[in-house]
Amino acid sequence: MHNIWWGKTDGPRRFLERAAEFLSNGCSVVLCLPKDLPWRQTMRETLYKLLDEKFSPPREIVEVDAQEIPRTPPKYVMQEFCANKAGFHPYGDKAHAEFLADKADEGISLNDTCLWVRDAANEPGSQWFRFVADYHGFLGERRGGVFLLEVNANFDGRACDGVKILSFDGEIGDYDYFAFNILLAAESSNDTKLMKQYLAELVTGLTGCNAELAAACMERRDELLAEPRAVFRKILAQGDFAAATDDDIDQPIWVAQMKLIFPLVESFRRRVLLKKYFRPIAAALPCYSSWGERIETPEQAELGVLVHLVKLRKLWFDKPDWDELLYYRDLRNRLAHLEILPLEEVRRVFEKS
Numbered sequence: 001m002h003n004i005w006w007g008k009t010d011g012p013r014r015f016l017e018r019a020a021e022f023l024s025n026g027c028s029v030v031l032c033l034p035k036d037l038p039w040r041q042t043m044r045e046t047l048y049k050l051l052d053e054k055f056s057p058p059r060e061i062v063e064v065d066a067q068e069i070p071r072t073p074p075k076y077v078m079q080e081f082c083a084n085k086a087g088f089h090p091y092g093d094k095a096h097a098e099f100l101a102d103k104a105d106e107g108i109s110l111n112d113t114c115l116w117v118r119d120a121a122n123e124p125g126s127q128w129f130r131f132v133a134d135y136h137g138f139l140g141e142r143r144g145g146v147f148l149l150e151v152n153a154n155f156d157g158r159a160c161d162g163v164k165i166l167s168f169d170g171e172i173g174d175y176d177y178f179a180f181n182i183l184l185a186a187e188s189s190n191d192t193k194l195m196k197q198y199l200a201e202l203v204t205g206l207t208g209c210n211a212e213l214a215a216a217c218m219e220r221r222d223e224l225l226a227e228p229r230a231v232f233r234k235i236l237a238q239g240d241f242a243a244a245t246d247d248d249i250d251q252p253i254w255v256a257q258m259k260l261i262f263p264l265v266e267s268f269r270r271r272v273l274l275k276k277y278f279r280p281i282a283a284a285l286p287c288y289s290s291w292g293e294r295i296e297t298p299e300q301a302e303l304g305v306l307v308h309l310v311k312l313r314k315l316w317f318d319k320p321d322w323d324e325l326l327y328y329r330d331l332r333n334r335l336a337h338l339e340i341l342p343l344e345e346v347r348r349v350f351e352k353s
Helices: 002-007 010-024 040-054 073-081 095-105 122-139 174-188 193-207 211-219 221-226 228-238 246-284 303-311 319-336 343-352
Strands: 028-033 060-065 113-118 146-152 163-167
Touching: 002 010, 002 040, 002 174, 002 211, 010 028, 010 040, 010 146, 010 163, 010 174, 028 122, 040 060, 073 095, 073 113, 073 122, 095 122, 122 146, 122 163, 174 193, 174 211, 193 211, 193 221, 193 228, 193 246, 193 343, 211 221, 211 228, 221 228, 228 246, 246 303, 246 319, 246 343, 303 319
Parallel strands: 028 146, 028 163, 060 113, 113 146
Antiparallel strands: none
């Protein structure tokens, strides 16, 4: 599932592809990542492969942990990636960046390196960003090294010449989480298209912007569909996830059923009743709805109005259509009164459609 998130879901995949494209074009990139980033290791492995494919001419990708570097960023880079330090004079804070940039036309290893600095949170991230921005400012259009920085989601630096900032939270939206759940439902379920869509809507509503929680739900899809309240609570308790109230659980279940079943009710009204009985319905009108609205055309006649016309003996339906009308009206009324339908009922209405 982690490979589907980073490799097949459009938003996360494009996020990494953009980073790889900027880096391959000679820019450095700052990735603003939330603490609960889904499958961080898979993200790194996927991005590494993209970079390895895109770098032309090739660059060595060097990965370091910001928390384990004992020196400041300028001193670390100078020590590790510039063997020839002849002529260096530490005149100020930007001396290292200028010296390294001036070596762009000489054969220092930095020029053929992508330095990937991981976990550069808080002050280390700010220090690295300042150094990288200074370096690119001195580098200009020449080909030098590139840097990939992982910083916190709340990083407040601004992009500048040669340095791009990509925010995970800014580029990954609600639709990406729904698309991920659709992909999981499509690949992992033998159910009908409607049931797969219902599963994706249900999981998206329950898990929001939490791909790892969604994956945990999809692993128990059959149980979740059958007993969503109880099973979702178990999933939350067994994983490292926050607890949810009854309303937190019931509301998404009801919304998922509303989204899919209400249009099917309307489809039955239009596809069967209006198409087959348009003239008899028109002849029985006008009438007033139970809330006092004047109904003048068949298109305005909801299911309850049609039942009312039959009871007034102004309208008649064939027995199978009448039974269906009563069924769909009851279904709509139950949902309208916030009732959550059992899985058997959901399957039944999907199969009828």
